Amino acid sequence: MRKEIKTLVYDEELRLEAYRFEGMAKAFPNHFHDYYVIGLIEKRERRLWCKHQEYTIGTGQVLLFNPGDTHACVQADGGALDYRGLNIPKEVMLDLAEEITGNRALPGFSPAVLYDEEVSCYLRPLHDLVMNGSLEFGKEESLLLMLSLLMQRYGQPFEECIPECREEIERACAFMEEHAAERISLDQICREAGLSKSTLLRAFAKSKGVAPYCYLESLRIGRAKKLLEQGMSPMEAALKTGFSDQSHFTNYFARFTGxxxxAYRDIFLKSSGTGGEGQASP
Incomplete structure (x- = not known):
């Protein structure tokens, strides 16, 4: 059986993560990120669910996930995935969008899956430059050219990519964001939203694409990543982000990030900003 290889590099100059999965057979459950994901399938096929749509993704296809886009995937052909991707934080995308368009507004990309050889021709060498620790300005040039092309062909105002949500669901989300580090109950969320449990669960899944608990855990994982990037120990990060214990935190973190x-913290402890095992899911 082919060995799984997961590699992640953080580029301090570009302020983004590049990662590569080789021989990846595991499935990723339904989840979302608070950053942009731009990925390229190098080999094999997967079944992907994104924002209530199902796709068969394969060699040469580009994935575009906006912050908050719910997605899940499983291997479809009995093989193992080879995949490369970039994770771009929203604050970095704001700066890049302003540089490219002159307008400081987040873009929203659609569709989530596309085949565009020109985009791939920018993405693959850019990814290689970041993974190899290049200090040349060519990587910044490639990033700007790639994003210019993506915004021109597949971009729209980010707000238009966010599905409309009922006021009650927004109150539930705001409550979980405010109290994510605490132990909260479904009863508390329902009281805040003013909905019964069954109504909340149905409406929340329809609006956000995930159940409330998955939404809460994804919030916690996102905050834990930021603490780990600052050098905090996994135990401290678990306690500060609301996980019941380090074992639960470790299992959940690995399940959703790979x-x-x-291992994730060690990447950011290296002064060179390179090396380490891989992270986020496709």
Whole structure:
């Protein structure tokens, strides 16, 4: 059986993550990120669910996930996935969008899956430059050219990509964001939203694409990543982000990102900003 290889590099100059999965057979459950994901399938096929749509994705296809886009995937052909991707934080995308368009507004990309050889021709060498720790300005040039093309062909104002949500669901989300580090109950969320449990669960899944608990855990994982990037220990990060214990945190973190919290933190402890095992899911 082919060995899984997961590699992640953080580029301090571009302020983004590049990662590569080789021989990846595991499935990723339904989840979302608070950053942009731009990925390229190098080999094999997967079934992908994104924002209530199902896709068969394969070699040469580009994935575009906006912050908050719910998605899940499983291997479809009995093989193992080869995939490369970039994770771009929203604050970085704001700066890049302003540089490219002169308008400081987040873009929203659609569709989530596309085949565009010109985009791939920018993405693959850019990814290689970041993974290899290049210090030349060519990588910044490639990033700007790639995003210019993506915004021109597949971009629209980010707000238009966010599905309309009922006021009650927004109150539930705001409550979970405010109290994510605490132990909260479904009863508390329902009281805040003013909905019964069954109504909340149906409406929340329809609006956000995930159940409330998955939404809460994804919030916690996102905050834990930021603490780990600052050098905090996995145990401290678990306690500060509301996980019941370090074991639960480690299992959940690895399930949704493909790497343990300790391995993720080690990437950012290296002064060179390179090396380490891989992270986020396709």
């Amino acid at each position: 790497v343990t919290p300790g």
